[in-house]
Amino acid sequence: MTGVSETVSDPARRPVVLLVNLGTPEAPTPSAIRPFLREFLSDRRVVEMHPLLWRPILEAFILTMRPGAIAPQYRKIWTEHGSPLMHWTLRQGQRLHEVLGDEVDVRVAMRYGSPSIASVLDQLHADGHRRLLVLPAYPHYSGPTIGSVLDEVARWTLRTRDVVEMRCVRSFEDDPAYIDALARSVEQHWEQAGSPAFAAGERLIISYHSIPVAMHEGGDPYRSQCETTSALLAERLAVPKGGVVITYQSVFGRAEWIGPATIDTVRDLGAAGCSRVDVICPGFMADCLETLEEIDQLNRETFTQAGGGDFHYIQWANDSEGCVQALAAQVRRHTAGWIDLA
Known part of the structure; x- marks a missing residue:
């Protein structure tokens, strides 16, 4: 044997x-x-x-x-x-x-x-x-x-x-296989869309679940790790300066949470006449209420009703390769x- x-x-x-x-x-x-x-x-x-x-x-x-x-x-x-x-x-x-x-x-x-x-x-x-x-x-x-x-x-x-x-x-916020999975999903989306979302005023929004400010100030490393992932993803995608916006979603209660808030960001971009945003949520490895309802429905409606153009939620996780x-x-x-x- x-x-x-x-x-x-x-x-x-x-x-x-x-x-x-x-x-x-x-x-x-x-x-x-x-x-x-x-x-x-x-x-x-x-x-x-x-x-x-x-x-x-x-x-x-x-x-x-x-x-x-x-x-x-x-x-x-x-x-x-x-x-x-x-x-x-x-x-x-x-x-x-x-x-x-x-x-x-x-x-x-x-x-x-x-x-x-x-x-x-x-x-x-x-x-x-x-x-x-x-x-x-x-x-x-x-x-x-x-x-x-x-x-x-x-x-x-x-x-x-x-x-x-x-x-x-x-x-595993900086793991090469993880960053590659994120980048390939964005690249595939851009191929299907015909171009990256970086014409005048367009943005790639990288949205993470928020945490209370008190937790962040108490020493939780979460925000730093999210910023590491975002920087590596932007570098891999060769995003031009100003093309990426890091935001935080899914706040609850009256406590102060780390931001900027995704919902406020898409509303402001829509009001400014942004013609397109692409949103990816690297912290969610399975689609759920926070991605399917909050991002792909509520944030989409908020962006378009504020005057924005095309809204794309980029799915990267679930059972993808x-x-x-x-x-x-x-x-x-x-x-x-x-x-x-x-």
């Missing part, structure tokens, strides 16, 4: 890649959205206010009003496969296994909702797996995303007597010494 087949047949030696995304309600209804929001907004990494102050606000106001308010938004993007985020993350897991082969196992978990990180890890442990690579589906580190994923994994280890050998991908290869590059790098996936 060869070494490779021994590794494949022995679950204790066969690495498992745990691909983790944010999570999603199970249905586009207030009753399904409410428990999802409760779990999400109860995370101290997401809302840093002390629970004694925050919990009454959450239960009395937010969870009574917000589920009904955002249910129509979820219904706009729901498909025959259900939640786009769930569908595309599962497809990524399947494609990742196809690319990497049988020397690794790939499982999908969600930080909030189902399948939970703990339930998937319980099953893997029961099946005899003892080598784990945690791969959060976020290219940029932030406390509310990757930090929260690692918190949940750590909580699982605290109640596990036979702890697994574990590695974690912290971020570039996205899957970017994830595979992280697996190859972080499983070195366990197996050879070159």
Whole structure:
């Protein structure tokens, strides 16, 4: 028996890649959205206010009003496969296994909702797996995303007597495969459109999920990593000076968030008579409410109603070859010494 087949047949030696995304309600209804929001907004990494102050606000106001308010938004993007985020993350897991082969196992978990990180890890442990690579589906580190994923994994280890050998991908904001995936998607879009979006006044908008200013000032490296990705992408695309605008989206509540806000930027560009904007969202590795409804619908309407011309949302992620290869590059790098996936 060869070494490779021994590794494949022995679950204790066969690495498992745990691909983790944010999570999603199970249905586009207030009753399904409410428990999802409760779990999400109860995370101290997401809302840093002390629970004694925050919990009454959450239960009395937010969870009574917000589920009904955002249910129509979820219904706009729901498909025959259900939640786009769930569908595309599962497809990524399947494609990742196809690319990497049988020397690794790939499982999908969600930080909030189902399948939970703990339930998937319980099953893997029961099946005899003892080598784990945690791969959060976020290219940029932030406390509310990757930090929260690692918190949940750590909580699982605290109640596990036979702890697994574990590695974690912290971020890959400057990884060549990731930058290449972004650039190729933009280049392909420009080829289909007939030209880059750099005629007079036109812009390439690179939009990221925002975080509260307090988190940024407290030392979260997220904004710096987003700027690194943007600079590398602009350099790869040879964008002329002034052709790229970095913006931040998806703010919530009354706290001050890092900006400029994507919605304000597209409104201003539209009012200035901008004839075209192309928008790409490098931080979202699976299309979801924030890309499909917020960017491709709300921001599109805002831009055109303000007087702008053509609006293009550039899809780069999901189960595209570039996205899957970017994830595979992280697996190859972080499983070195366990197996050879070159």
